[in-house]
Amino acid sequence: RIVYLNGEFLPFAQARIPVMDRGFLFADGIYEVSAVLDGKLVDNAAHLARLDRSLGEIGIRNPHSLEEWVRLETELVARNGLAEGLVYMQVTRGVYERDFAFPPADVAPTVVMFTQAKKVSANPLAETGAKVVTVEDIRWKRRDIKSVALLAQVLAKQAAAQAGVAEAWMVEDGAVTEGSSSTAFIVTKDRTLVTRPLSTALLPGITRAAVLRLAAESDLRVEERLFSVEEAYAAEEAFYTSASAFVMPVVEIDGRTVGAGRPGPLTRRLRALYVEMARAS
Numbered sequence: 001r002i003v004y005l006n007g008e009f010l011p012f013a014q015a016r017i018p019v020m021d022r023g024f025l026f027a028d029g030i031y032e033v034s035a036v037l038d039g040k041l042v043d044n045a046a047h048l049a050r051l052d053r054s055l056g057e058i059g060i061r062n063p064h065s066l067e068e069w070v071r072l073e074t075e076l077v078a079r080n081g082l083a084e085g086l087v088y089m090q091v092t093r094g095v096y097e098r099d100f101a102f103p104p105a106d107v108a109p110t111v112v113m114f115t116q117a118k119k120v121s122a123n124p125l126a127e128t129g130a131k132v133v134t135v136e137d138i139r140w141k142r143r144d145i146k147s148v149a150l151l152a153q154v155l156a157k158q159a160a161a162q163a164g165v166a167e168a169w170m171v172e173d174g175a176v177t178e179g180s181s182s183t184a185f186i187v188t189k190d191r192t193l194v195t196r197p198l199s200t201a202l203l204p205g206i207t208r209a210a211v212l213r214l215a216a217e218s219d220l221r222v223e224e225r226l227f228s229v230e231e232a233y234a235a236e237e238a239f240y241t242s243a244s245a246f247v248m249p250v251v252e253i254d255g256r257t258v259g260a261g262r263p264g265p266l267t268r269r270l271r272a273l274y275v276e277m278a279r280a281s
């Protein structure tokens with residue numbers, strides 16, 4: 001596998017990051033993940049726009065233009081012969097003597113990119129549906145920033161793994177904020193699609209935005225509002241979205257069966273529409 005590091009394409013074993021990198025010491029950095037389908041990047045411009053915004057919010061200058069990012073990602077995908085999977089991108093505030101405050105402005109950000117082969121469209125879990133557990137949302141207050149400080153998500157995902165399920169939904173004041181690495185949706189008994197409105201309390205999911213566009217085009221009823229864990233238990237359907245999971249049906253929450261216990265018709269339709277959109281990227 002070939003990794004991109006600060007202007008070079010290298011074999012993984014040759015890519016080295018200094019101990020004083022602020023990403024390592026402070027999780028002082030930002031990341032993005034774009035899916036690759038049929039060798040092409042999915043909804044990539046939106047991911048790069050969010051990367052730029054995340055960097056801006058924490059005062060790291062974006063080291064590349066949109067065109068440069070696309071060129072680097074495309075070259076990395078080609079060098080790795082990746083047909084289906086993910087491109088991971090990370091930018092940290094660079095390498096400097098350890099001190100919380102920012103280093104001088106001339107310290108260059110560290111840029112890393114690698115690919116991961118993964119079945120994103122033909123995922124068997126999408127056929128049976130995923131189970132989720134709920135956990136308390138213990139994160140900081142700027143979850144709209146795609147920070148590499150992911151300890152709360154690591155613990156949430158481990159709680160899911162220990163429960164033998166695919167994802168953890170995080171809960172704050174009784175309402176579902178989002179999944180540990182996904183956006184949470186439910187479909188109510190009257191067939192309304194419900195997801196939390198954007199705010200600093202959650203990441204503005206790129207797949208979320210695409211699904212809301214597809215839902216509007218299909219004349220589905222959509223409500224962007226908070227929903228409780230109890231409402232999720234009682235939902236007709238549930239699913240989560242992310243660049244890597246696309247639209248993933250949820251059939252069980254905290255051991256309670258959702259709807260008929262199979263991927264619901266509306267969820268299946270949105271997944272099919274999303275895959276179609278992704279293939280046309």
Ligand code: PMP
Pocket residue numbers: 033178179180181182183203204205206207208241242243244
């Ligand atoms: N919320 C969180 C906390 C995430 O980590 C992710 C995936 N990075 C998402 C939502 C989904 O975002 P996207 O659809 O842009 O992958």
